[in-house]
Amino acid sequence: MKSIITQLFIALVIVFSPALVMAAGKLDQADIERAAELRDKALKSDLAYDILESLTTEVGPRMAGTEGDKRAVKWAKNKFKQLGFDKVWTEPVTFPSWDRGVEQAEIISPFPQKVIVTALGNSVGTGNEGVRGEIAHFKTFEDLQAAERGAVGGKIVFISHKMKKTRDGRSYGKAVAARSRGASVAGEKGAKAIVIRSIGTDHDRLPHTGNMGYAEGVRKIPAAALSNPDADLLLNQLKRGSVEFGLTLTSSPGELLTTYNVIGEITGRESPEEVVVIGGHLDSWDLGTGAVDDGAGVAITMAAAKLISEGKRPRRTIRVVLWGNEEQGLWGAKAYAKAHKDEMDKHITGAESDFGAGLIWSFDWTSVNENEPLIDQMAQLLKPLGVKKGNPKATSGPDLWPLRGLGMSTFALRQDGTDYFDLHHTANDTLDKVNPEHLKQNVAVYSVFAYAVAEVTGDFGRGIKY
Amino acid sequence: MKSIITQLFIALVIVFSPALVMAAGKLDQADIERAAELRDKALKSDLAYDILESLTTEVGPRMAGTEGDKRAVKWAKNKFKQLGFDKVWTEPVTFPSWDRGVEQAEIISPFPQKVIVTALGNSVGTGNEGVRGEIAHFKTFEDLQAAERGAVGGKIVFISHKMKKTRDGRSYGKAVAARSRGASVAGEKGAKAIVIRSIGTDHDRLPHTGNMGYAEGVRKIPAAALSNPDADLLLNQLKRGSVEFGLTLTSSPGELLTTYNVIGEITGRESPEEVVVIGGHLDSWDLGTGAVDDGAGVAITMAAAKLISEGKRPRRTIRVVLWGNEEQGLWGAKAYAKAHKDEMDKHITGAESDFGAGLIWSFDWTSVNENEPLIDQMAQLLKPLGVKKGNPKATSGPDLWPLRGLGMSTFALRQDGTDYFDLHHTANDTLDKVNPEHLKQNVAVYSVFAYAVAEVTGDFGRGIKY
Secondary structure, eight states, X not given: OOOHHHHHHHHHHHHHOGGGOOBOOOOOHHHHHHHHHHHHHHTTXXXXXXXXXXXXXXXXXXXXXXXHHHHHHHHHHHHHHHTTOSEEEEEEEEEEEEEOOOEEEEXXXXXXXXXXXXXXXXXXXXXXXXXXXXXXXXXXXXXXXXXXXXXXXXXXXEEOOOOOXXXXXXXXXXXXXXXXXXXXXXXXXXXXXXXEEOSSSOOSSOOOOOBOOOOTTSOOOOEXXXXXXXXXXXXXXXXXXXXXXEEEEOOEEEEEEEEEEEXXXXXXXXXXXXXXXXXXXXXXXXXXXXXXXXXXXXXXXXXXXXXXXXXXXXXXXXXXXXXXXXXXXXXXXXXXXXXXXXXXXXXXXXXXXXXXXXXXXXXXXXXXXXXXXXXHHHHHHHGGGTOEEOOSOOOOOXXXXXXXXXXXXXXXXXXXXXXXXXXXXXXXXXXXXXXXXXXXXXXXXXXXXXXXXXXXXXXXXXXXXX | OOOHHHHHHHHHHHHHOGGGXXXXXXXXXXXXXXXXXXXXXXXXXXXXXXXXXXXXXHTOOOOTTSHHHHHHHHHHHHHHHHTTOSEXXXXXXXXXXXXXXXXXXXXXESSOEEEOEEEOBTOOOOOTTOEXXXXXXXXXXXXXXXXXXXXXTTSEEEEOOOOOOOSSOHHHHHHTHHHHHHHHHHHHTTOSEEEEEOSSSOOSSOOOOOBOOOOTTSOOOOEEEEOHHHHHHHHHHHTTSOOEEEEEEOOEEEEEEEEEEEEEEEOOSSEEEEEEEEEEESOOOSSSOOIIIIIHHHHHHHHHHHHHHTSSOOSEEEEXXXXXXXXXXXXXHHHHHHHTGGGGGGXXXXXXXXXXXXXXXXXXXXXXXXXXXXXXHHHHHHGGGTOEEOOSOOOOOGGGHHHHHTTBOOEEEEEOOTTHHHHTTSTTOOGGGSOHHHHHHHHHHHHHHHHHHHHSOSBOOBSOOO
């Protein structure tokens, strides 16, 4: 039988040796009380809304590479400092820039009407003279894939797939192929251009932009999104026969530019080298003021870390990363992963808020043990906020994908996204769309989550596959 | 005691002598059954929606004086003919035209952001170079009226009054002074320009246009509306201090042009010279496709008259007037009143549908006798449609104002306008905003109304004052 001293020694080694990659432990009663206090304080705090109001008012649109983006980086550094974060710094993010230019479209015949379009991010232009051609209509991206060259060649492809509202946003995955890959498939079959029904669930004359790409070796054709009412109009004209369409985009690729991930830390009191990563992306598309995508994520996570910092520092460091240039291809996320790839054993876990500001209704996790006691403790703490325990197959916000690729565990604090795609990537993404009470609930959830995973001992595992 | 023959003679004189201007009589049982049949048929008919789909798809925006307006006039004549109206003709409407031109605005300082504006109808332009100036903010039109010259002179006035949602639209009356008269008051006090928060109840980045005027002898200054989220943004910047604003409008007055009232009649079987006037206005603003304002009114009243015509013609003529250029100053209505002023004794009564396509919830009337038996019969017929009997102080759609001025009685079939000012005069006024079931209910109400007043004997009075 081992002596009590030996047992204590073994216990101490296990507790204080992160290299062992052991399952996360439990919060003690004082920690639980502290987490509950944080939760209740967050529900009364206007801080996130104030941060969001500041970002949208003082910066506004901040597409990577624009003046707005530069101001956003400056704003973020100042805001972290004002909020008293322990460390604030930036890390460079280099990316190929893109300029939107003019965007105009019209139905030329049978019944001339102007229609409202926006260029898809990364699209080539049409030249000032525009392109015109007969519409080749496909109901879905898959129908376009299945089409003969003869049905597409020399025409302007139109994909009319209508995205459905879902709480968890799963309909986006299906709809978005038309945007991201439509031009490649249409271009390969000889189309002149492609216009898609907006990847959005609203009925507003405000088209949804968003990133697209060109497959290697395929002729690059211009790509745009019609507002949803304009897509309806085009369909109604197509019911009457052939439609001649005109599109002018002067969008163009720009030079290689540098923006920044802006990072603020609340340094851990016992294991400062161990990091919990939260955050949102700092850039937005250029059409709106990026309140929902992703000013909300910026505000929620900055506010949560600030509220935690007002008490005793947690054991580990909470690192708020405001990712640069998410929208045009996760450039900030990739730069961070590259710069920190050798520190992955110190990246304990993380969560990104990048799905608006709807109420969080569930949380998922990844872990070496599906039945972590900590998970149940978190579930108890989050229950009064209407958040239920989900499953151990957490996805994550897109900026954590590269870190997950390097093996980092993630949590998904799942927001209600029913209305998210009404606004996503449109001019309508403005401050008035954010419900201040919902924002508070998000901060409460992030506060509990970040505090718990930063305070608890042990680990959540590495390289989880599912 | 008079003989039965004498009594019958007197009764006949009363019944068949419209010149007596006697109070309206009653529908007989067969008429009531016919009206109920019409109502129930209308509830199953897609006709109004089909008309509206045709107008918005084949014509679209149709601001008076534009190519769209010309196409609308042609469309309306053809549609009346296709629907088998007994007589179809046009009457000329001359008006001073206006061109929208370019519309751009920005907050220059403290935090530069582009904002979304639209020129108010009839506004002068700023010149290509635009105007810039400090914002002089007033919460209401009345605050601007009360302001000293020194608080306004050389500045750009901003009125931030927020319109509230109401079912009956009464909040419009209060809000609209900023739009219609703001420029005159601001100009008189030496302002460079005026921008107002949109007269609308939505949260979309789609500003509301609408007509404005200049008081005699006052310097004309440019006038525009900000979208509501942009007005919020401007207010948030103003909370931080002085704001420098830039506005460029190239709007300008155009030449004197002619459009048309397009008129279709279902000729009365007994008193064809006696006319019941229904209709909506054919023109729209240029930003949307005018589905709600006022394609719906066009479709509802054309469909109602067509459904009535499928049975025995009513006693009197039903005249559907599709008014030309309502938006820029009731030009069609004034032209009609002028052309028909000597026929007012034959204009029995009327109603205009120009408040969207929401469910009708009440009806008001004007009459020589507040307790017309007919009113109660109509109330019974309309009850299953959710329409209640209102009061004898009917207002009317704007195109009937000149005829009311000449003494004509009107009915008001009151639509639910709760959402009407979300769309009114914006690019968002498109077909998808119209609920096809609500449109059917409107047609049912108009069918009962038009049939009843065209079938009944007697009159509704003249020159009613209230």
